[in-house]
Amino acid sequence: MTDAVAPDTRRHSAETAKTMDDVRYEVDRLDRALVALLVERQSFMDAAARIKGDRSRIHDRERIEDVIAKVVEEAARQGLSPSIAEPVWRKLIDRCIAYEFEAFDALKPGRDSV
């Protein structure tokens, strides 16, 4: 009896993919991995909502530009197109801020600041 996991014979790289089924199998696999990373990122919005005492600190323009600058630099280093990286992260942060406001208000109803 072995507990070895059977290799996934459908796996491809971008170079070995021959059909759109091959491409979509990989895109779906990567999307699942991205969702898992975003769930982890989202969990830190819950933590930020818990830690920030003042509702006005949720939207932090200076930190937003710091995050974007770091992402754009890392995207260039790893080869992600800047025309994907910057707008995707701006939208992601925008949605994370909305989520953080909801989490803050659920945790601290009626609290504008402490």
Ligand SMILES: O=C(O)C(=O)C[C@]1(C(=O)O)C=C[C@@H](O)C=C1
């Ligand atoms: O760094 C923070 O203060 C966060 O809450 C995280 C985050 C982000 O999504 O990266 C979200 C809200 C802030 O306005 C800035 C950045």
